[in-house]
Amino acid sequence: MNDEFYIGWEAKAAPGIGKTLRKAVVCLLVLAVLVPVLLAMSQRMIGVSVFEWGAVKSFTGVLRTQPYPHLLVPRPGTNDYHTLQSVINSPASASAYHLVAPWKFGLDRASIATFDGKSVSLKGTLIYRGNQTMIEVMPDSIRATNTASTIGLPSVVPLGRQTLLGEIVDSKCFLGVMNPGHLTPHRACAIRCISGGVPPVLLVRQKDGPAIYLLLVSADGKPVNKQVLYSRA
Amino acid sequence: MGVEYVSVQWNRQKKFYDAVLVGGVAAFLVIFSVLTKVLFPRVTDEIMLIRAFGTGAFLLLHIILCIGPLCRLNPQFLPLLYNRRHAGVTCFLLGLIHAALVVITYHAGSDTNPILSIFVSSPINGSVSSVPFQPFGFFALIILFLMAATSHDFWLANLSAPVWKSLHMLVYVAYALLVLHVTFGVIQGEGSPLYVGTVALGLVTVLGLHITAARREVALDSESRLTPHASRPTESQSLVTSSPTEDEFVDACAVADISENRARIVCLSGERVAIFKYEGKISAVSNVCQHQNGPLGEGKIVSGCITCPWHGYQYQPDTGASPPPFVEKIPTFNVRVKNGRVFVHPKPNPAGTRAKPATIDGSSRREEAHSVTGNSESLVTLAATKK
Structure with missing residues (x-):
C-alpha cells in the first residue's frame, strides 16, 4: 500500500505525490496556453473602426x-469658402460629420442652436x-467663423415603406x-448612450454586401432617442 | 498552523504554488491579449482586457472548483488544495479588474450612476439576448469579494469554522451566477460553437466531478454508519458479533481494519468519528479539523500527532489538542478494545479533553495478524476464536 502523505508545510512532497503534482502542473499550464488561444481565435470578426483618441483636430464647416x-x-x-454655399447644397461635394459630446452624450442641441x-x-x-x-x-470649442445665410436641408427622396430587420446601436x-x-x-452601453442623446442607428446586416447604416429619425425629421429607449419591440 | 496572525506564512511549497498560479494567469492574459490584438488589430484595448480578465477568472474558478472533488477521489491531488485560497483571491482580483473595466467602459460617463446603470440599462423585451446578464456577474463578484475578504485564518478563527465554511460554500452560488452571466452575455454576442462548447464542457466537468465524489462519499458514509442500537457490520465485521453494549459503547470496527498510523472513519449518530491506530493504541477523535473542517480521518499520525491532510494542522490523538504552542482543539471520544474490536462511545467529549487511548491487547494483535493475511481460512479461525 502506498502510504505517502502530503504535508504542505514540509520542505518537500513525497516522491509519488511530487510526480503527480508535476503532471498536474503541466496539465494546468497547457490549459493556460491552449484555452486563450482557442477563445481568442474564435472571437467574432471585429470590424474596422477607428477612434483617434488623444488626437484633437480642428474642423470647419x-x-x-x-x-x-x-x-x-x-x-x-x-473646400474653398467662396464656394461653400454651393458645396452645401450639393450632397456629393460635402461630407456630413455627426457631432457628439464626450463620454455617453450627444451634443446639446439647445446650447448650439445659435450656430x-x-x-x-x-x-x-x-x-x-x-x-x-x-x-x-x-x-x-465651437466658434462661428462667418454668418452664412439660411441654408436649406438636402432634399428628401421618399423610398416608400420598407421593412428592415436589424440591431439598433448607438x-x-x-x-x-x-x-x-x-x-x-x-x-x-448603447442604452446609456442613446439616453444621453447619441444618435441611434439601425444596423441592417445583409447576406451579401456591407451592412446598411440608417440614422433613425421621426417622420418629421426629429430625434427619436426616447422612442427607441421605450420601445419594447 | 500558527500561534499569531501573519499575512501569509510562506514556505517553499506555497511559493511554488503561487509561482505556478501567477505564471499560469500571466500566460493566459498575455496570450489572449496578444493573439486578439494580432488577429483583430482594431479591437479597442479596454474590450480586449475585459475579455481577457473575464475569461481568465472564469477558467480559474473552474479549476478551483475541480480541486475539491479531485482530492476526494484521489488524495494525490491534495497539493493543489493546500494553497487554494490564494487561487481564490486571484480569481476575485481578475473578476474585479474585469468588472471595473466593464463599469468604466459601458456605464461610466452617462446620465445614470454607473452602478445603478448595471441594473437599469438592460430592459427585458422578451428575447433571450435581452436577459440582463450583468447583474448576475455583479452578485457573483460580491460573493467572491466576501470570500476573498474573509479568506485569512483570522476570519476563520473569529467566524468559527462552520460559519466560515458555510460562507465559502457560496462559491457554488457564485459559479451558477457566472454561468448565467456568460450564457446570457458573451455567448449571445459571440455565438461561436466553441464558446458554447467550452462553457458546457466546464459545467459538465465541475458537476461530473462533484457528483462522482459525492456518490463515493455517500457510499462510504453508508458503509460506516453505526448507531448505539443497530450496528451495521461491514464485510470485515461479518464474522463477529457486533451489538451495542450495555453502557452504549458501539462496536465500530475491527482493530485489523485500521492501518498503522492511519484511521478508519465511522459515522456515529450522524457525526463522523476518526479512529486512529498508533503505537499499539487506539484513539478516536472528531473527523472535523478545527481549521477548515478538513477530514482528519484521511490524515495520518506524523510525529505522534494526527495530521490533517488539507493543511497539515496537528492534534494529539489522546487529547484532541494541538501540540503547544498551538491552541486548536477537537472533541475526543472514549474508546475500548475488546477481542480485536474497537468500541466507541458515541457521545463526544468536550474539545481538548483527554480520553485514555485503548491498548491493543495480545488477542487483538493475533487477530490482526490473521486478518492481514486476508484469506478465508484465517477469517474462519478468527470466528472460531470469538465463539
Whole structure:
C-alpha cells in the first residue's frame, strides 16, 4: 500500500505525490496556453473602426442641429469658402460629420442652436468606420467663423415603406469608440448612450454586401432617442 | 498552523504554488491579449482586457472548483488544495479588474450612476439576448469579494469554522451566477460553437466531478454508519458479533481494519468519528479539523500527532489538542478494545479533553495478524476464536 502523505508545510512532497503534482502542473499550464488561444481565435470578426483618441483636430464647416447635430464639410478640392454655399447644397461635394459630446452624450442641441446653419470651426476627435465619420467635440470649442445665410436641408427622396430587420446601436460606439460596439455585451452601453442623446442607428446586416447604416429619425425629421429607449419591440 | 496572525506564512511549497498560479494567469492574459490584438488589430484595448480578465477568472474558478472533488477521489491531488485560497483571491482580483473595466467602459460617463446603470440599462423585451446578464456577474463578484475578504485564518478563527465554511460554500452560488452571466452575455454576442462548447464542457466537468465524489462519499458514509442500537457490520465485521453494549459503547470496527498510523472513519449518530491506530493504541477523535473542517480521518499520525491532510494542522490523538504552542482543539471520544474490536462511545467529549487511548491487547494483535493475511481460512479461525 502506498502510504505517502502530503504535508504542505514540509520542505518537500513525497516522491509519488511530487510526480503527480508535476503532471498536474503541466496539465494546468497547457490549459493556460491552449484555452486563450482557442477563445481568442474564435472571437467574432471585429470590424474596422477607428477612434483617434488623444488626437484633437480642428474642423470647419456648416453646423446643423437637425435631426441630430452634424457638420457639413466640403470634400477635398471643394473646400474653398467662396464656394461653400454651393458645396452645401450639393450632397456629393460635402461630407456630413455627426457631432457628439464626450463620454455617453450627444451634443446639446439647445446650447448650439445659435450656430444652426452657420459656418463654424470646432475642435474634436475623429471617429470613423467605413464611409461614416463622427467628431467627438471638445466642450466649448465651437466658434462661428462667418454668418452664412439660411441654408436649406438636402432634399428628401421618399423610398416608400420598407421593412428592415436589424440591431439598433448607438452611433458613437459602433463607429469606433468601442470595438466591438454592438451585440449583447454592449447593449447596456448603447442604452446609456442613446439616453444621453447619441444618435441611434439601425444596423441592417445583409447576406451579401456591407451592412446598411440608417440614422433613425421621426417622420418629421426629429430625434427619436426616447422612442427607441421605450420601445419594447 | 500558527500561534499569531501573519499575512501569509510562506514556505517553499506555497511559493511554488503561487509561482505556478501567477505564471499560469500571466500566460493566459498575455496570450489572449496578444493573439486578439494580432488577429483583430482594431479591437479597442479596454474590450480586449475585459475579455481577457473575464475569461481568465472564469477558467480559474473552474479549476478551483475541480480541486475539491479531485482530492476526494484521489488524495494525490491534495497539493493543489493546500494553497487554494490564494487561487481564490486571484480569481476575485481578475473578476474585479474585469468588472471595473466593464463599469468604466459601458456605464461610466452617462446620465445614470454607473452602478445603478448595471441594473437599469438592460430592459427585458422578451428575447433571450435581452436577459440582463450583468447583474448576475455583479452578485457573483460580491460573493467572491466576501470570500476573498474573509479568506485569512483570522476570519476563520473569529467566524468559527462552520460559519466560515458555510460562507465559502457560496462559491457554488457564485459559479451558477457566472454561468448565467456568460450564457446570457458573451455567448449571445459571440455565438461561436466553441464558446458554447467550452462553457458546457466546464459545467459538465465541475458537476461530473462533484457528483462522482459525492456518490463515493455517500457510499462510504453508508458503509460506516453505526448507531448505539443497530450496528451495521461491514464485510470485515461479518464474522463477529457486533451489538451495542450495555453502557452504549458501539462496536465500530475491527482493530485489523485500521492501518498503522492511519484511521478508519465511522459515522456515529450522524457525526463522523476518526479512529486512529498508533503505537499499539487506539484513539478516536472528531473527523472535523478545527481549521477548515478538513477530514482528519484521511490524515495520518506524523510525529505522534494526527495530521490533517488539507493543511497539515496537528492534534494529539489522546487529547484532541494541538501540540503547544498551538491552541486548536477537537472533541475526543472514549474508546475500548475488546477481542480485536474497537468500541466507541458515541457521545463526544468536550474539545481538548483527554480520553485514555485503548491498548491493543495480545488477542487483538493475533487477530490482526490473521486478518492481514486476508484469506478465508484465517477469517474462519478468527470466528472460531470469538465463539
